[in-house]
Amino acid sequence: MSEHQPVEGKIFTLPFMFLGVLAAIGLYFLGVRFIDGMGAVANINSGYPWGIWVVYDVVVGTALACGGYALAFVIYVLNKGKYHPLIRPAILASLFGYALGGFGAFFDMGRYWQFYNIAMPSNWNFNSVMLEVGLCVITYIFVLFIEFAPTVLETIGAKKALRWLNKVLFFFIALGVLLPTMHQSSLGSLLIIMGAKVHPLWQSLQWLPLMALLSALTMGFSIVIFEASFSAVGFNRRPETPLLARLSKAIIWLISVFLIVRLTELVLRDKLGFVFAGDLAGNMFLLELALFVFPLLVMLFRGRRDNARLLLLAAVSLLFGGALYRFNAFLITYDPGPGYSYFPSVPEIMVTVGIVAIEIMAYLVFVKKLPVLHSAEHA
Amino acid sequence: MKRRDFIKAAAGGAAALCGAGSVEARPNKEPLENAVGILYDATLCVGCKACVRACKEINDLPPVTQGEEVQYDASRGVTGATYNVIKVYKNGTSEVKDREIDGFSFAKKSCMHCVDPGCVSSCPVSAMTKHPVTGIVQYNPDTCIGCRNCMVACPFNIPQYEFHDPRGQIQKCFFCNQAGVDRISQGLLPGCVDVCPTGATLFGTRKDLLAEAKRRLAAKPGETLTYPRGRVTDQVHTHEKAAPEYQQHIYGEHEVGGTQVMHIAGVPLKKLGMPELPERSYASIAEGVQHTLYKGMIAPAIALAGLAYVVKRNTSQSDQDDE
Ligand code: SF4
Ligand code: SF4
Ligand code: SF4
Numbered sequence: 001m002s003e004h005q006p007v008e009g010k011i012f013t014l015p016f017m018f019l020g021v022l023a024a025i026g027l028y029f030l031g032v033r034f035i036d037g038m039g040a041v042a043n044i045n046s047g048y049p050w051g052i053w054v055v056y057d058v059v060v061g062t063a064l065a066c067g068g069y070a071l072a073f074v075i076y077v078l079n080k081g082k083y084h085p086l087i088r089p090a091i092l093a094s095l096f097g098y099a100l101g102g103f104g105a106f107f108d109m110g111r112y113w114q115f116y117n118i119a120m121p122s123n124w125n126f127n128s129v130m131l132e133v134g135l136c137v138i139t140y141i142f143v144l145f146i147e148f149a150p151t152v153l154e155t156i157g158a159k160k161a162l163r164w165l166n167k168v169l170f171f172f173i174a175l176g177v178l179l180p181t182m183h184q185s186s187l188g189s190l191l192i193i194m195g196a197k198v199h200p201l202w203q204s205l206q207w208l209p210l211m212a213l214l215s216a217l218t219m220g221f222s223i224v225i226f227e228a229s230f231s232a233v234g235f236n237r238r239p240e241t242p243l244l245a246r247l248s249k250a251i252i253w254l255i256s257v258f259l260i261v262r263l264t265e266l267v268l269r270d271k272l273g274f275v276f277a278g279d280l281a282g283n284m285f286l287l288e289l290a291l292f293v294f295p296l297l298v299m300l301f302r303g304r305r306d307n308a309r310l311l312l313l314a315a316v317s318l319l320f321g322g323a324l325y326r327f328n329a330f331l332i333t334y335d336p337g338p339g340y341s342y343f344p345s346v347p348e349i350m351v352t353v354g355i356v357a358i359e360i361m362a363y364l365v366f367v368k369k370l371p372v373l374h375s376a377e378h379a
Numbered sequence: 380m381k382r383r384d385f386i387k388a389a390a391g392g393a394a395a396l397c398g399a400g401s402v403e404a405r406p407n408k409e410p411l412e413n414a415v416g417i418l419y420d421a422t423l424c425v426g427c428k429a430c431v432r433a434c435k436e437i438n439d440l441p442p443v444t445q446g447e448e449v450q451y452d453a454s455r456g457v458t459g460a461t462y463n464v465i466k467v468y469k470n471g472t473s474e475v476k477d478r479e480i481d482g483f484s485f486a487k488k489s490c491m492h493c494v495d496p497g498c499v500s501s502c503p504v505s506a507m508t509k510h511p512v513t514g515i516v517q518y519n520p521d522t523c524i525g526c527r528n529c530m531v532a533c534p535f536n537i538p539q540y541e542f543h544d545p546r547g548q549i550q551k552c553f554f555c556n557q558a559g560v561d562r563i564s565q566g567l568l569p570g571c572v573d574v575c576p577t578g579a580t581l582f583g584t585r586k587d588l589l590a591e592a593k594r595r596l597a598a599k600p601g602e603t604l605t606y607p608r609g610r611v612t613d614q615v616h617t618h619e620k621a622a623p624e625y626q627q628h629i630y631g632e633h634e635v636g637g638t639q640v641m642h643i644a645g646v647p648l649k650k651l652g653m654p655e656l657p658e659r660s661y662a663s664i665a666e667g668v669q670h671t672l673y674k675g676m677i678a679p680a681i682a683l684a685g686l687a688y689v690v691k692r693n694t695s696q697s698d699q700d701d702e
Contacts, residue, residue, distance in 0.1 A: 034545060035545060036543075036545060037541070037542060037543045037544050037545040037547060038547075039542030040543065042542075044542065046456070046457075046458070046530065046539050046540070049527035049530035049531055049540060050527060050531055076689070076690045076693050077686065077689055077693070079689075108526075109524050109525045109526060110524075110525020110526070110527060110540050110541075110542075110547050110548070110549075111520075111523050111546075111547075111548065112525065113546075114522065114523065114524050114525075115524050117504045117524055118503055118504055118524055123503075123504040123505050123506075123522050124504070124505070125500075125502055125503055125504065125505040126669075126670075126673075127500045127501075127662070127665075127666045127669065127670075128502055128503040128528070128669075129665060129669055130502075130503040130526060130528045131503035132669065170687060170690045170694050170695075171687050171690075171691075173690045174687035174689075174690045175683065177686050177690075178679060178682055178683050181682075182673075182679060186669075189665065190528075192661060192664055192665040192668060193497050193500060193501050193528075193531075193532040193664075194531050194532060194661070195497070195534055195635070195661035196534065196654065196655075196656060196657075197531070197534070205664055206664065206667075206668050208668075209672065336536050337536065337652075337654055338652075339456065
């Protein structure tokens with residue numbers, strides 16, 4: 001018998017309808033983008049060619065979708081089977097996060113009708129970080145499909161296919177650990193070539209891939225805690241706090257290493273002065289730092305991390321910290337020189353909001369129709 | 380899982396990642412032997428903007444209009460329809476040309492045709508390429524996917540995506556040598572050089588232009604200098620003029636590994652809108668990291684093999700537990 005069960009309940013609830021409206025608005029502006037060009041919807045310009053569609057939908061969005069990656073690593077590589085109840089919802093959330101990141105990348109492409117060119121080996125430029133990110137993300141979306149397939153096969157009762165898939169699944173799980181390691185670090189490397197446009201506090205050159213990877217992993221674990229705590233509240237399920245509290249030990253290590261690397265780089269390259277400059281960049285850095293240190297202070301202490309609410313807060317703080325790290329580097333403190341400015345337009349924001357709404361709607365449909373969440377008796 | 384297995388599994392990936400902290404980037408690319416270029420001498424520029432107009436005509440770019448009036452020179456920066464602009468620097472009373480304080484100067488903005496270009500290095504589909512002989516940075520709209528990485532990777536904000544066209548492409552100066560224009564291949568001068576009345580925009584090989592720039596900077600202010608027009612090697616179309624007081628800086632000699640379009644001026648080039656940049660090209664650092672991690676895909680392949688082994692062991696173990 002399966003340990004996982006669909007959540008009971010209607011699909012068309014009020015919040016679901018509200019999300020539907022947001023999705024419709026987003027899709028409308030997306031239509032405008034395809035008919036009149038990106039400039040008709042988004043405020044991106046020659047100084048800021050990448051706006052929130054790239055930075056939120058792809059760079060931050062896929063990092064938020066690292067739950068499946070982080071858990072797969074713990075369960076299958078470190079062999080901690082006890083986290084198994086968390087894996088299915090995490091894989092599902094990752095699948096949606098990445099699929100929509102891929103979709104976001106697609107509609108952000110200025111020449112989307114030629115997007116297939118990135119799959120043609122004759123065009124490949126192996127010097128390009130973007131090539132690695134593009135190919136790796138596309139492949140990972142397929143891998144996530146396969147990792148999620150057992151849930152679907154189980155529902156429709158395709159026993160034979162399930163048995164066959166289970167034989168080769170290990171290979172895809174391994175790929176599912178390797179690919180995010182590659183492209184999440186590369187998302188950091190993207191910043192290297194932007195050179196002096198990236199503020200020194202974020203332009204860490206060779207150190208960027210490591211920092212991007214570490215912070216993506218912390219975000220992956222945090223989203224697992226967040227989703228589990230949230231569906232415990234939202235669907236009235238028993239919380240899995242003891243399990244989550246143990247997970248937070250892994251996060252302690254990750255945050256610590258991240259912070260050590262981040263600060264060491266600043267010291268070695270003599271950039272500490274920027275931190276206390278009192279300007280936007282310095283203050284943003286301090287805010288980012290606080291968002292990383294707060295969860296550390298929660299998770300380090302037993303009494304605190306066993307408190308479901310504090311733990312949720314810590315996870316949220318970490319998610320904001322990781323997101324802010326990316327936003328700061330790519331947009332907020334990004335400076336192409338005098339004469340350029342960028343703030344997303346309302347339609348541009350609505351597209352991103354619409355995409356997120358679709359993601360949440362799809363997640364809700366799936367957990368209500370498929371055996372995704374761990375059944376309460378087994379938890 | 381035993382610690383030993385984990386170390387085995389992680390070895391590939393970990394080695395690759397730890398390497399990231401300490402990799403030696405490849406050195407900057409060297410200028411090509413016969414690289415062509417432009418030397419823009421702001422002290423010779425009279426601000427007539429003939430070059431802006433010629434650039435538009437030759438490249439079939441629509442003029443900027445203001446109301447009913449057609450204005451070839453009205454664009455304030457490079458855009459999808461303007462590859463080349465001449466800007467004005469003014470300070471205080473703007474009395475004297477080529478003086479920083481209370482003076483004025485002209486400045487040019489167009490693609491620098493970098494020796495080690497970020498746009499070329501970052502383009503995933505090789506739509507931006509550097510010509511192997513001339514070093515001209517060219518573009519193929521048929522492969523470009525419009526990701527705009529070239530734009531963020533250009534230290535000079537040169538590549539322009541046509542944001543208001545649903546089928547927009549990247550636009551920039553292709554040195555008047557893109558298919559259909561082919562001026563350099565035919566032995567002609569780039570449009571902007573051809574029409575420049577004073578030789579402020581001068582064509583030649585990068586090597587010759589660099590030597591010429593050094594000759595000018597070495598002259599004493601007031602000393603009579605012979606200035607060629609059109610081609611740097613042209614000894615017929617020349618004029619003589621007292622040397623101005625040059626800033627001792629050839630912009631593009633070293634910046635991000637050097638550029639094929641270089642600027643000299645009487646006003647600090649930073650004031651003329653040229654960003655201060657290090658000698659090391661960012662492309663070389665980015666590629667160094669990328670190739671250390673992914674050389675021949677060896678590290679990823681080892682990591683995958685190790686991971687597959689460990690995952691298989693761990694999953695079959697838990698299958699047994701289930702039974
Ligand atoms: S100036 Fe910019 S667009 Fe021109 S070659 Fe250099 S990096 Fe490329
Ligand atoms: S926008 Fe086009 S030319 Fe520029 S990097 Fe992307 S694919 Fe290459
Ligand atoms: S070389 Fe040609 S395209 Fe480039 S600025 Fe001069 S006229 Fe324009």
